[in-house]
Amino acid sequence: MTVKQTIKRIIPIFVLKVLRKGKKRIADRRANYLQTKRFKRWFSRDDSTDKARVETRLAFDIHRLEKGLSHVDFRDGFGKGVLSEISKRMVLLEKVDPRFMENPLYLQGLAVLHEYQSRHKKDGYDLSEVESLFPVRIWNAAFEYQPGAPVNAGSFVMNALSKKDNLSKGFVELAEHRYSVREYSSEPVPQELLDKVYEVSMKTPSVCNRQATRVYQITDSERIMKALKIQGGFLGYAMPPVLLLVTSDIRAFMNNGERNEPFVDGGLFSMSLLYALEAYGLAACPLNAMFNLSQDRQTRELLDIPDYEFPVMYIAVGNFPESVPVCYSTRYEPEKIVTRI
Ligand SMILES: Cc1cc2nc3c(=O)[nH]c(=O)nc-3n(C[C@H](O)[C@H](O)[C@H](O)COP(=O)(O)O)c2cc1C
The missing domain is CATH 1.20.5 (Single alpha-helices involved in coiled-coils or other helix-helix interfaces)
Known part of the structure; x- marks a missing residue:
């Protein structure tokens, strides 16, 4: 025995x-x-000095500056704190990447700074205070940077007309032209359109087809304002006419090994929502639900979210205004992220 x-x-x-x-x-x-x-x-800390984590921080700050550049109501002289962070990370990148002049994030840094410089130059705004935040070589390289050569960063204006035939477009065209839009027209969003969006999003795959995702559709302007105030990542924009909160019902999961699955399934569903909104010609922007304990409690109270659901993300939704500035949010080349085994 x-x-x-x-x-x-x-x-x-x-x-x-x-x-x-x-x-x-x-x-x-x-x-x-x-x-x-x-x-x-x-994870990338403020004092991280290795290439990957310096790049993370630089990407974060470039996007913050892009958001400022894409505001309808552009404010001259904005973003000195962000600009100082960009300068700090670009200098660090010069140290840790011997080929920094080919580094896509370094180039995005130059591109976004170039747009910042030219927009202010056009407005006749004195940038000497901002200039002093950068080493002369970086400031001058940004000045000479040709936008789009080889990468773009900053903002551009998108027209509602370009979205008119979205339903007849193929997936590749639709995906390539979807951008996060943070400012909307004042027209209400028809419920029939949102219902079609939900219908097609239901085709999203989920683990064992357990369909844990839930969607809260908020149209009450008071609650939208309160929810986004708690969220904190949409400050400075007018409120969207519709706000969706995507959550995941934890009761659809069976053991601790599945603890991350609510976010995976909820994330997939959110992407379907974003593409479906785009296909039906609606403008949208995903917004994080990375709540601390206080934000989590306040959001649950405000929107009556049960304890057995995890918030996954918000999506702000509205109609495209005639034209709207959006961020480039430039992507890496696939070769940077694909490993062939
Ligand atoms: C999970 C998630 C959370 C996001 N949170 C915010 C946010 O809080 N505020 C914001 O303005 N944009 C937010 N965004 C939008 C991103 O900045 C945007 O998707 C990214 O820059 C790529 O740009 P694109 O959507 O135009 O392709 C979020 C996106 C995702 C996927």
């Missing part, structure tokens, strides 16, 4: 079950702990 068989004979079944449960609980806690630990080991 093996040791295992002997133990099974001596220890009653119910005790074995309790022991197994305890072992599973310890393994689950360890998995949660190690996941958090791995995240903490690798």
Whole structure:
């Protein structure tokens, strides 16, 4: 008789079950702990100096500047704090990347700074204070940067007319021309259109077809304003006529191994919503639901979100105004992210 068989004979079944449960609980806690630990080991900190994490911070700040440049109501002299961060990361990138002049993020930095300089020059605004935030070489390189050569960053104006025939466009064209739009016309969004958007989004795959995603459609302007005030990532824009909150029902999951799946399935559903909104000619912008405890509590109270749901993300929705500035949000080349095994 093996040791295992002997133990099974001596220890009653119910005790074995309790022991197994305890072992599973310890393994689950360890998995949660190690996941958090791995995240903490690798996320990009303010004082990170390696290339990948400097690039993360630079991308974040370039996008913040792009958002300022894409405001309908452009404010001369905005963003000195962001500009100082961009300068700091570009200098760091020069140190850690020997080929920084080919680095897509370094070039995006030059491109976004170029737009910042030219827009202010056009307005006759004195940029000497901003100029002093940058080493002369970077400031001058941005000045000489030819937009689009080889990368773009900053903003451009999109016209509503270009969206007129979206329903008849193929997927590639639709996907290539979708941009986050943060300012909308004042017309209300027809409910029939939103219903069509939900209908097609239901085709989103989910783990074992468990369809855990839930969508809260908010059209009450007061609640939209309160929700976005708590969210904090949409400041300075007029309120959208519709705000969707995508959540995931945790009751659709079965064990700790599935703890990240609510966000995977909710993320996939959100992308379907974004493409469906684009196809039906509606403007949209995903907005994070990375709530701290206080934001989480306040949002649950405001929108009556049950305890068994995780917020995944918001999506602001509206009609395209005749024309609207949007951010380039330039993407990497696929070769940077694809590993062929
Ligand atoms: C999960 C998620 C959260 C986002 N949160 C915000 C946000 O809080 N505020 C904002 O203005 N944009 C937000 N965005 C929009 C991104 O900035 C935008 O999708 C990105 O720059 C790519 O640009 P594109 O959507 O125009 O292709 C978010 C996007 C995603 C996917």
